[in-house]
Amino acid sequence: MKGIDFTSTRFWGALILLTLCLYAFAAPILSSQDSATQDLSSILRLPDSTRWLGTDHFGRDMWVRLADALQLSLLMAALCVLTSALIGVTLGILAATGPAWADRVLDGMTTVILALPGLVLVLIFAAILPGSFWMLYVAISLVQWIEYFRVTRAITRQVARSPAVQSSRLMGFGALYLVRRHYWPAIAPQLTTIAAFGAANAILMMASLGFVYVGIQPPLAELGLMIVEHFPYYADAPWLLAQPLIALALLVLSCHLLAGRTAR
């Protein structure tokens, strides 16, 4: 067991992410304000002792609103990572060890889905039920499972040919044992990296859709939508635009750092 490496990028990624999570979930408890309550007589206020991050163009409290938006992004990222990892890994192992037709069918499916850039696919899905968090979740997961699938399949194939697996098989161990004993340990270390990038991508996609007005709808706080909404005020209230920008950048950065490798 080695100690915590304070110089590693992963440490810093985890630290930033933890701080953001802490803020997102604790901030609404600390403040008596509500994220949707407007006060049209005090719009675009600078931060003060009651409104710690100022107010937006409806006079809503930014401290709580930003926390809400972060919660939403974190929730979307967590759900997408879990779902797509589960589907991708399961199907990946199935494709690598199952019958040849299954492999071919799954391969065909990924080819077709991959032919359409992910964002375009998510855009079309989002158009079916505009403003729906769950539709975005389904669409993003549908795009993201493929990455897990491809990596899992490649690793599992390699492992399946190894002497250790061959002998386990000869000894009559079941599929579940093979997965637990051989495949999973080989796949698991790769998953952290994919998951961290996947989380960053899910967050970015939701924000991008908010930016082209097909994402989450008001009054729900969402980072991408906040950026477009605050942009007209950039000259009058630059701090207002800066808040969602910085939050989004930090969130994505923390995921990238957590992935351990730089930019790839």
Place this chain on the structure above:
Amino acid sequence: MLKPLLSAGVVAVLALAGTAHAEPTPQNTVKIQAAFEFSSLDPSSSGYVYTRMQILETLLNVDDRGALLPGLAEAWSVEDGGKAWQLTLREGVLFHDGTPLNAQIAAAELNRAAAKPSALQGVPISAIVATDARTLRIELSEPYRPLGAVLAHYSTALLAPSAYDANQQVTALIGTGPFAVHEITVPHKLVVERFDAYWGRTAGIEYASYLTGHRAEARVLQARSGQADIVFGLDPASVPMLKRLPNLDIVRSDLPRSLALKLNAGHPYLADARAREALSLAINRTGIATAILHAPEAASDQLLPSYMSDWHLPNRKAQFSPDRATELLAELGWRKNSERWLERDGKTFELNLITYADRPELTSVATAIQDQWKQLGVKLNVSITNSSAIPAGHSDGSLEVALIARNYGVIADPLGVLIKDFGSERGGDWGSMDWANAQVRSDLTRLVAENDPGLYRRQAQRIAEAIYTERPLIPIAYYVQQTSVNSRLTGFRFDPYERSYFLNELSWR
């Protein structure tokens, strides 16, 4: 310092080169940005862009109070107790291809327009004929007062015969206006050039371009950076910032367009007029007009603006009284539950509101109303869709509340629009919905044939009063159009009926 000198020099050289226009350059082109696309060449669908850019013209025009003015017809008379309109065409009008305008062409154009979804739909026309080369006669089966305003609507603008192909499709925009098409790329780019043989005031500028800018933020930036000379439909949020810039004039114009909530009066929660009144009283119109529209005086609880005086009730002031609203709803049996929502017979007061993103302020106003009704205990779910969801929701009955920006000056006489909106039993796509008021319906129908101004006003006031007290629609504010004009231009004028940009009156400073 050198740049203006140089460009002035370039312009001078080009002017010497002869009467044929030089190619459009940033110096000789007025660049216009607006939100609206032109999806086809057909005037019945995108004619508003072509009349605004002054390529096409209509038989009649209206002034900024809605009174009729001569257009391509220099005189008109109403005969036969309102059942026939006779129009005399102006002499010496040429289409851009050199064809002279005559009454046969005009009659053929109007007949064509009547067969399309144009403003002529619903007008009781029995015949449109040319009685001689300059006289056009429109015969009606019954009198129709707003016909003059219909003839000023873009969908009745005149094209040259050569604009059509063998299948009667429009293939070129050949009109009579002070500008002719130089280049057109459907759906977002249009460049027009001065038409020197125009019958009226020829333009002072050589070229004008029209570009569609979908995003409100992008349009603001275009204005700010001087990339566009005239930008229409500015987001009110950015107006204070733009006003501080020395190179821009921000022109504020009142439009005969109102922001209003369309209510389903057949809905169990909204059927009682007291419920609708309570919802209206709970809206802080001044707050919305000040903080969101940046135009405090635009707040209003009447549908039509004061300058349409027949239809505007004098001496009323928009009321904001959440307490009175709570009382009214309590009379109807609504009580607050533990979650602070109103409840009656175990059901919470929950409504769905739809609105559309084409006009930037609609979303913001919807968000504000959502919160103001929440204070009252009414739960409002806002969804932003396409504008088409409103007529669709009206016709299948699924619509509950819609926030709309309704143009009562689409034809300059509001009567035409009001008949569409309130004149039939189920109401209108953009008007009342299942509002049972037979009196208003019969009054409206009678007004169409009313020629006495005093009687007209009396009945109009009665209709306005009924709409005001029973609130089939809840007006929020008048629509204020903010336009930025670069200070290198002078002579800009805004048409509240949005029929023309008056480009031929512009000149370089």
Place this chain on the structure above:
Amino acid sequence: MMLRDLLIKRLLQLLAVAWGVGTLTYILMRALPGDMAYRIAASRYGIDGVDSNAAAMVREELGLDQSGWSAYWQWLGDLMQWNLGNSLVSGLPVVDTLWHMLGHSLLLALTGMLIAALIAIPLGLASAYWGGWLNRLTLTLSTAMHALPVFVIGLLAVVLFALELAWLPVAGFGSAAHLVLPALTLALSLAAISNRVVHTEAQRVFSAPFFEFAQIKGLSPWQAFLRHGVRNISVPVVAFFGVQLITVIEGVVMIESLFSWPGIGHGLAHAIFARDIPLIQGAALTMGVLFVVLNTLVDLACHALDPRAGDPA
């Protein structure tokens, strides 16, 4: 032989993709909420003109009452003859509209990639060769840039170059100056990652035994680099450009929307809004086909650079 197999595989993929994408967008579009006739009428006649009357006319004219299946088969049949139909909104042939948009998108994408290469390759090589503070600086910048969504980079570029400095137009098209900001935005978001890839590969080559040997042989570092380095570095870098194509296309969608650049991405987003089914199908299909074709080009480039390499897929 191997190259031919590769091309055949890509061709089959292309067909599968055309069919798959077409079907998928078709099903999705049929499931779109709201009455299609109303939406088309709204686009055609404007907000003030859409009403039940206009919708009824649209419905009749376009035969929207046709059943889903027969419309689908008809569309597939037309597709086989490369007839994508007419836009429901403008009535113009979709193919013409697509060509017009494709030109703009390609111009943006290629310019963006070119600028990206001009930024990423020298930066990656320099940071690998000199290392030290230069490397740390590019790493920090790349990491920061990579954490920003492309539309945020675009917004920041607009604020800086168009508004504060007023050097460049904010949005629109028609002149070379209009291309600069969108292309730069795309290039920055691409270069953020690819300069690190160039860096990694260059470092690998610079420390490889054959490279040191070349210098011992008497070649200057520059000569050694040209003779032995370029090819070894370019194979993985070109392959990586293939991986990045998705970033290019997704970036194009966002950037076109931000800068009102009349390309396919902007067209697609707008067509979804207006429910212009033939145009959505056409645009999505073009994006899918473009994606496969560009991938094939990357395959060919890798093959040309290093014929020893096996099937890159």
